[in-house]
């Protein structure tokens with residue numbers, strides 16, 4: 575098996591020790607977003623920062639704007655105002671070209687995993703390596719390269735799926751498919767992994783396994799993790815910090831070690847966990 579550090583660039587990692595975190599991987603300042611000029615803001619004045627290698631959960635009621643916030647963080651959607659910095663680089667003013675290069679270092683795992691069901695798990699993972707490549711010239715040669723295939727197999731091994739590498743994704747279970755999506759994201763050697771409800775539609779056992787896998791990637795490989803979950807226990811068990819979005823503002827920003835499940839449940843009914851200014 576290839577060592578993880580061989581396949582991912584050195585600057586994608588901090589030291590595996592969480593104590594060594596010093597810099598903010600992601601810094602969000604006063605972000606506002608609305609979809610339509612005639613409608614109120616989805617959220618306003620949202621600010622937070624995430625340390626390199628930190629794992630952060632976003633919770634909040636349906637429609638609070640969690641997915642919108644994730645998308646604004648990586649400019650899949652443009653915020654109306656505010657700034658987002660990634661390793662001190664300002665995304666909000668980046669050119670399209672720089673943005674493409676920047677996104678190639680971010681892995682996305684969505685609720686609907688957006689895999690190609692007729693292709694094998696391996697082929698789907700291989701396509702992750704195309705992110706950020708100015709194609710399509712050279713894509714075929716790149717995909718067929720021995721080193722690329724080895725790297726894709728290694729990513730499948732990391733998520734425990736090497737045995738089904740040749741099976742079409744359409745014949746995999748929901749949990750397996752979600753792990754293929756993670757392997758595809760890992761092909762990008764991500765410094766940041768963004769997951770929007772990655773365990774939606776998975777059974778409790780598969781959910782725990784998937785969250786454990788994400789946490790391991792963060793703790794062992796120093797990948798910064800930002801995920802949305804409706805499972806409050808996932809926030810307390812698998813994140814270092816919990817952000818709570820509700821009523822158009824960020825109302826909670828606390829270390830998960832200082833939160834208990836009951837407090838998080840209260841978050842949905844009370845507004846007593848305002849971020850200290």
Ligand SMILES: Nc1ncnc2c1ncn2[C@@H]1O[C@H](COP(=O)(O)OP(=O)(O)OP(=O)(O)O)[C@@H](O)[C@H]1O
Pocket residue numbers: 609616634635636637638639640641642643
């Ligand atoms: N493309 C869009 N155009 C207009 N409105 C949108 C669009 N996408 C989302 N919205 C609205 O923005 C609000 C926030 O949606 P978003 O999906 O970000 O919330 P969420 O907190 O992720 O919700 P859920 O927990 O249900 O997934 C909702 O009212 C939604 O209807």
